Amino acid sequence: MSLLSLTAVSRTFGRVVALQDVDLEMEEGRLYAVIGPNGAGKTTLFNLISGFYPASSGQIRFDGQQINRVPAANRVTLGLVRTFQITEIFPELSVFENVRIGVEAEARCSARPWWSPALSRQINERVDELLSITGLTAQSGRTVSELAHGDQRVVEVTMALSRRPKLLMLDEPTAGMGQSETEHMVKLIRDLHVRQKQSILFIEHDMDLVFGIADRITVLNYGKVLATGTPKEVAADHQVQAAYLGEAE
Amino acid sequence: MNRRLIVNGAVWLVLLTAAIWLPLLGGYMALASRVLIYALGAMALNLLLGFTGCMSFGQAAYFGLGGYGAGLFLTHLGSSSVLAIVAGTLLGGVVATAFGPLIMRRRGIYFAMITVAISQIFYFIAERWNDFTGGEDGLSGFSRQPLHLGFATVPLDSVAFYYFVLFFFAVGAGVIAMLLHSPLGHTFIAIRENRRRAQFLGIHVERYVWASFAIAGFIAGLAGALNALQNNFISPANLYWVESGNFVIMAVLGGMRNFWGPLVGAIIFIGIQDYVSSYFPNNWQSFIGVLFVIAVIFFPTGILGILRQRVKVA
Amino acid sequence: MQLLLFDGFNGLIQGAFYALMALGLSLIINLNSVINFAHGGFMVIGAYLAFSLAPYIGFWGALFVGPILAGAIGLIVERALVQYMYSRPDPVYSLLLTFGLALIIEDSVRSIWGAQGVPFQIPAGLGSPVSATYFFLTGYRLFVMGAIVVATLALFAFLRLSRFGIRIRAGILDLETVSALGVNVYLLRTVNFGIGILLAGFAGVLAAGVFQLVPTMGNDVIMATFVAIVVGGLGNLFGSVLGGLLIGLAAGLTSAFYPVASDVVIYVIMAAVLIVRPRGLLGQEGMFE
Numbered sequence: 001m002s003l004l005s006l007t008a009v010s011r012t013f014g015r016v017v018a019l020q021d022v023d024l025e026m027e028e029g030r031l032y033a034v035i036g037p038n039g040a041g042k043t044t045l046f047n048l049i050s051g052f053y054p055a056s057s058g059q060i061r062f063d064g065q066q067i068n069r070v071p072a073a074n075r076v077t078l079g080l081v082r083t084f085q086i087t088e089i090f091p092e093l094s095v096f097e098n099v100r101i102g103v104e105a106e107a108r109c110s111a112r113p114w115w116s117p118a119l120s121r122q123i124n125e126r127v128d129e130l131l132s133i134t135g136l137t138a139q140s141g142r143t144v145s146e147l148a149h150g151d152q153r154v155v156e157v158t159m160a161l162s163r164r165p166k167l168l169m170l171d172e173p174t175a176g177m178g179q180s181e182t183e184h185m186v187k188l189i190r191d192l193h194v195r196q197k198q199s200i201l202f203i204e205h206d207m208d209l210v211f212g213i214a215d216r217i218t219v220l221n222y223g224k225v226l227a228t229g230t231p232k233e234v235a236a237d238h239q240v241q242a243a244y245l246g247e248a249e
Numbered sequence: 250m251n252r253r254l255i256v257n258g259a260v261w262l263v264l265l266t267a268a269i270w271l272p273l274l275g276g277y278m279a280l281a282s283r284v285l286i287y288a289l290g291a292m293a294l295n296l297l298l299g300f301t302g303c304m305s306f307g308q309a310a311y312f313g314l315g316g317y318g319a320g321l322f323l324t325h326l327g328s329s330s331v332l333a334i335v336a337g338t339l340l341g342g343v344v345a346t347a348f349g350p351l352i353m354r355r356r357g358i359y360f361a362m363i364t365v366a367i368s369q370i371f372y373f374i375a376e377r378w379n380d381f382t383g384g385e386d387g388l389s390g391f392s393r394q395p396l397h398l399g400f401a402t403v404p405l406d407s408v409a410f411y412y413f414v415l416f417f418f419a420v421g422a423g424v425i426a427m428l429l430h431s432p433l434g435h436t437f438i439a440i441r442e443n444r445r446r447a448q449f450l451g452i453h454v455e456r457y458v459w460a461s462f463a464i465a466g467f468i469a470g471l472a473g474a475l476n477a478l479q480n481n482f483i484s485p486a487n488l489y490w491v492e493s494g495n496f497v498i499m500a501v502l503g504g505m506r507n508f509w510g511p512l513v514g515a516i517i518f519i520g521i522q523d524y525v526s527s528y529f530p531n532n533w534q535s536f537i538g539v540l541f542v543i544a545v546i547f548f549p550t551g552i553l554g555i556l557r558q559r560v561k562v563a
Numbered sequence: 564m565q566l567l568l569f570d571g572f573n574g575l576i577q578g579a580f581y582a583l584m585a586l587g588l589s590l591i592i593n594l595n596s597v598i599n600f601a602h603g604g605f606m607v608i609g610a611y612l613a614f615s616l617a618p619y620i621g622f623w624g625a626l627f628v629g630p631i632l633a634g635a636i637g638l639i640v641e642r643a644l645v646q647y648m649y650s651r652p653d654p655v656y657s658l659l660l661t662f663g664l665a666l667i668i669e670d671s672v673r674s675i676w677g678a679q680g681v682p683f684q685i686p687a688g689l690g691s692p693v694s695a696t697y698f699f700l701t702g703y704r705l706f707v708m709g710a711i712v713v714a715t716l717a718l719f720a721f722l723r724l725s726r727f728g729i730r731i732r733a734g735i736l737d738l739e740t741v742s743a744l745g746v747n748v749y750l751l752r753t754v755n756f757g758i759g760i761l762l763a764g765f766a767g768v769l770a771a772g773v774f775q776l777v778p779t780m781g782n783d784v785i786m787a788t789f790v791a792i793v794v795g796g797l798g799n800l801f802g803s804v805l806g807g808l809l810i811g812l813a814a815g816l817t818s819a820f821y822p823v824a825s826d827v828v829i830y831v832i833m834a835a836v837l838i839v840r841p842r843g844l845l846g847q848e849g850m851f852e
Contacts, residue, residue, distance in 0.1 A: 050449065076451030088449070090442035092506075101439045104432045105451045111460070113433040123432075163451060304655050351838060357654060358598060362793050363837050366830040369786060373827040490786065494662050501659060531678070535670030541663025545656050546647055 002061075003028045003167055003199055004049065009058030011044055018044040019223045022058070026167075026216070031193045032201045033210045036220035037243070042203045043085055045220070046171050049201075050082045051075045063166055076105075079166030083156045085175060085203075091145040095136055095155055098144055099127045102162030126162075133196075134158045134188060150181030157188065161198075168192070170202040174209065182206070186213065211235065260509060264415055268408050278407040279479065284512075284519045285411075285418045286475045291499035291511030292425055293468035298497065299505035300429060301461040302441030304357065306493050307364030310371050311341035311466040313488030315473025317375065317382060320483045323391035330394045330405060334417060334474045341470015342463060344371075349459035356444075365490050372488040387484025391477075405478075414475050421468045426508060428464070437461055498537075502544045504551025513552050567819050574815010575808070576704055576773065579711040580766055582807030584784060585791035586715060587762030589803040592792070593735040594755045597645055598654055600661035602788060603781030604668030605760045609633040609767025610776055611676050614683050622686045626768050633764025634757045640664065641756040649752070665781065673778040683771040707769050714765060715804060718758075722800070731755050735798075790833045796846025805844060 006024040010017070019041045026032050034042050048055045049062075051072030060067050062080055070078070090098050103126045104110050109119060131137045134154050139147065144155055153173060160168055173189065174182045190213055192198040204210045210217065210231070217234045219226040227237040234240055263270075267281050294308040318340030319333040326336070352363050375382045382388055395404040396413070403409055428434045436457050439447045448454050477483040486492065495518065496511075503514030521540060526533040548555060588602045612632050613625040620628060644664070648657040685703050722728035734741045734751055742748045774780065787810065795806025810829040818825035836843060 071453075073448050073451050073453045076449060081451075082449060084445075084449075088443055088446040090439055090446060093438070093442060097435070101435060101447070101452075102450045104435060109432045110436045110452055111433050111457070113428050113431050115427070115431045119432075159446075159450065298655070304653075304658075306658070351834065355837065355841065358592075358797065359793065359837065359841065361598075361654075361658070362789055363834060365786070366790070366833050366837075369830045370827055370834075373830075377823050377826075491666075491782075494659070497655065498659055498662075501655065532670045532674060535667045538663040538666030538668075538670065541659050541666070542644065545660045545663070546644070549651065549656055 001028065001064075002026060003030075003063060004201065005059075005061045006045075006049070007059040007061075009045075009048060009055050009060060011041075011048055011053075011056045017223055019048070019220075022220070022223075022225055024218055024225070024228070026199070026201060028166075028199050029197055030199055030216055031189070031214050032199075032216045032218070033214035034201065034203050034218050034220060035205070035207075035210055036226070039222075040220040041223040042220055043171060044223075046082060046169055046203065050080060050169060076163055079164070080169070081160045081163045081165035081167070082169035083153070083160050083171055083173065085171045087149075087152045087156050089144050089152060089156050089159065092143060094141050094143055095131070095147070095158075096127055096140045098155055099130055099158050099162055100124075102159045103127050103130070106163050130158050130162055133161065135184070148181070150177045150184065153177070153181075154185065154188065157185075161192075166199060168198055168200045170200060172203050172205065174204065174206060182209070189213065256509075260512070261419075264418075267415075268411065278411045280519065280523055282407070282411045282414045282475075282479050283523075284515050285414050286472050286479060287496070287499065287519055288512040288515035289418050289421045289475070290469050290472035291496045291503075291515050292422060292508075293465040293472065294493075294496040295500040295505060295511045296425055296428075296437070296465045296468070297461055298500055299507075299510065300434070300441060301437040301458060302444070303458055303461065304361045305364045305462070305465070306361040306490065306497065307366070307368035308465065308469050308496050309488050309490065309492035310364075310368035311345050311469035312473035312476070312492065312496070313368070313375065313483070313485070314344055314371060315341040315470030315475075316477035316483035316487055317388065317473075318470065319474035319477040320388045320391050321381075323394070324388070328394045330396060330413070330478060333393075333478065334471065337474025337477065338467055338471040341473055342467030345466020345469075346459075346463040349462050352462060353455040353459040365493070368488055368490060368493060372485050372490075375485040375488055383484075385485065387482055387486075389482045392481040393478040410479065414479070417471055417475055421471050424464075424468065429508065433457075433460070495537075498541050498544065500551075502540070502548065502551055504553030504555075504557075507551065507553040507557070510551050510553045517552070567816075570815045570819035571812065572700070572704075572815070574812045574818070576707060576811070577814060578808040578811020579708055580770060580784075580807070581787050581791045581811050582804040583711050583714060583762055583766040583769075584788040585795065585803035585807040586718065586800060587759035587766075588788050589792055589800050590731070590762075591756055591759040593798060593800070594731055594738070595641075595645065595649070595752050596654070597648055597657040597661065597756075599759070600658060600785060601640075601664035601668060601781075602661075602759075602763050603783075603785030604665045604672075605633055605637060605763040605781075606767035606770065606784060607672055607778065607781040608636060608668060609764030610683075610771040610780065611672055611681075611767075612764070613768040613771050614676070614681055614776060617684060622684070629768040630761045630764035633767065634761030637760025637764075638753055638757040640760075641753050645756065646749075646752070665785070669778050669781060676778070678778060680775045680777045683776055685772040703772055707773060710769055711766075714762065718762070719800075727751075727754070787829055790829045792843075793833050794836050794843055796843025798847045799843070799845040802843055802845030809844075 002025045004026040006022055009019060009022045011019040034045060036042055047053055049060060051070060055068060062078060067075055100123060103123050107123065131140055134157060136154060136158060139151060144152055174185050177185065186209060189200060193200055214231060217231055218228045219234060219240050221243050226243060227234050227240045271281055290312050294305060297303045297305045315337035318337035322333040322336035348367055352360060355363055376385050393405045395402050405413055436452060440454055440457055444454050499514030499518050500511045502517055504510030521536060522533060525536045584602060584606060588599055591597055591599045609629050613629040616628055617625040644660060648660055722732055730741060730746055730751055738748060791807035791810055792803045794810060795802030810832060813828050813832055814825050817828040
């Protein structure tokens with residue numbers, strides 16, 4: 001039973017064809033990577049799936065439902081949550097407050113115009129829980145704009161988790177990170193995948209990372225799918241080697 | 250936490266005892282009432298501007314409508330000051346709610362322009378509909394009625410009226426304060442911080458902008474109604490875009506990100522306006538203009554914003 | 564029928580003014596990213612300068628010198644005040660700054676020239692109608708239309724053909740890249756602001772002969788100018804011209820049929836455009852949306 005399925009999905013911007021005829025099947029519980037050279041259409045793909053803009057043609061099905069026309073905010077409620085290549089967080093709020101927004105949204109009380117101690121306690125507990133999962137408890141009170149880049153990206157992942165995603169989409173989670181930050185993020189992703197059985201779809205440039213943890217990969221090039229399959233299959237694919245990986249080491 | 254309690258307590262104490270200390274400083278109660286009225290209007294605007302991140306340049310519409318609502322009520326419908334206030338509040342709020350869908354999808358300058366357009370439409374209606382609104386000369390002939398409290402009748406002279414205004418100011422400010430500490434308030438602030446992130450956390454941003462706009466409309470209407478009762482007069486000038494700009498400068502001058510910012514801004518603005526206009530009756534506008542320029546260049550985070558930074562560093 | 568033509572023509576002239584104002588303001592909004600609320604005020608400065616200068620250098624002299632003086636004042640204002648707004652991401656600050664400037668300008672004008680309207684002499688020859696039946700077609704009004712057309716064409720030619728103009732157009736599209744290519748963007752922004760103000764000053768000098776000169780002239784003009792830009796489409800210079808003409812004509816025609824609404828109609832049009840086609844008639848998607 002596939003969680004996410006794209007059929008012949010295309011997206012054009014005026015005369016530029018960003019994505020052409022892309023098929024993708026992802027099952028629950030997978031750690032699925034999308035890779036490809038710059039400009040291949042990876043982020044465009046994410047934008048289509050998450051509802052940032054509509055597909056020009058083709059079908060996107062999520063959790064059994066066709067979501068082509070579903071607005072972005074609704075897709076989140078359906079369980080489709082993403083992070084961005086350039087970290088999107090609430091800059092002047094604290095780590096705690098950042099995560100709280102997501103928790104309140106998940107608890108369906110974002111519109112409640114009064115404060116109640118009982119609800120507040122529930123919300124706060126959940127926020128603390130999430131912060132401990134991603135290791136941010138010590139930073140809880142700090143303003144996110146003052147955090148290191150790597151920590152900011154972890155905050156964003158935590159916020160995404162607050163919506164209990166059926167599918168967590170991470171757009172270049174290690175972008176701009178140094179060695180230890182990258183290790184921390186990789187460990188987090190692995191833990192989420194193995195321990196929480198979180199389905200994760202992610203875009204990455206770091207090949208070692210991808211081949212180290214992904215169980216499925218789709219390679220994009222110039223808006224088309226070049227290859228799809230297990231890491232071994234993809235690495236052995238001649239077209240992929242030629243276009244992207246270089247000759248076999 | 251504690252600091253906030255002390256500050257709030259101090260503010261309310263100062264406001265409650267104004268009748269005692271203000272005359273000693275050479276001030277007069279009508280000035281204090283005026284400050285509270287405009288502070289309330291600026292707080293309403295700041296809910297949109299400082300806390301939801303929406304640059305509204307048309308709050309005068311709901312402020313003015315509140316005034317006309319109260320004035321017209323007293324002229325045609327009844328003689329209760331309290332009901333007049335309710336009428337004005339409702340008029341401002343309902344119109345804002347009705348226009349919500351029109352403005353909720355827009356951002357930045359477009360948002361600002363459409364809010365101005367709405368207020369200009371009402372400005373011209375008020376100016377032209379002579380029979381009903383008194384036209385260019387404004388609506389007069391009504392006056393604030395004594396309060397019938399059952400056991401006593403209280404005429405609203407300048408001191409009593411100040412406490413009348415203070416009561417409604419407390420209600421309005423209280424609503425905003427409650428809001429800002431609630432999940433709804435958190436959502437507004439999230440929208441201000443990063444609309445896209447809010448959207449991709451499942452928040453329907455437009456609906457919340459609508460809500461903020463509607464609430465701001467009710468509170469601005471309340472302020473406008475009080476304004477009409479203070480002057481026993483309301484004119485199209487209260488609907489003009491310059492009036493909207495006044496609210497914005499009060500919020501920015503005092504500190505957009507601070508709850509009490511608009512009050513501080515109103516004190517400074519009204520204070521300067523009152524002082525300068527008595528010495529330069531023809532040119533006080535340019536003093537206000539200079540105030541705008543100085544505030545923007547040197548105090549972008551507002552007086553309270555600067556104070557807060559000092560306290561953080563200390 | 565005569566009345567309709569009369570109102571229509573008046574509307575067209577009004578529209579031409581809005582178009583010229585919208586063009587200058589559009590340049591400033593697009594390149595400097597400053598929402599210049601004082602644009603109407605600069606128009607008023609241009610008008611009053613012409614009034615003061617005309618007795619010494621004649622109408623034609625004032626027509627030439629007035630806008631240049633206004634533009635020079637614009638350059639000073641940009642260097643002294645506006646440039647500090649460039650580093651602020653929130654547009655509310657530039658709005659408030661120019662808002663304050665508008666107030667200062669209005670009061671200054673009032674102080675120098677008085678609160679009452681002042682008369683402005685247009686050259687004797689131009690004052691008379693060119694046609695017996697269409698009495699409203701005075702030489703001056705036709706001249707104004709012609710002058711605005713020439714000015715607009717001259718500006719577009721400048722933007723298209725001159726090196727500086729091309730840099731302005733490039734800067735509107737992507738100022739960062741232009742800067743990275745080694746162009747002095749500080750100079751670019753200052754001169755662009757000056758040009759925008761010069762256009763406003765020019766509109767002011769022309770307006771002096773058609774409308775009554777009062778210090779509050781700027782207030783209603785600035786609102787209409789914003790409406791013209793929003794209707795025409797933010798980000799598109801020609802759209803601003805079109806928007807100006809459209810709303811002027813609409814206002815003129817409305818005053819023939821339903822005079823009470825002639826002031827409001829431009830706002831109704833703007834509201835309608837914002838609902839149906841938020842980017843404006845010729846605007847680009849995504850700008851400020």
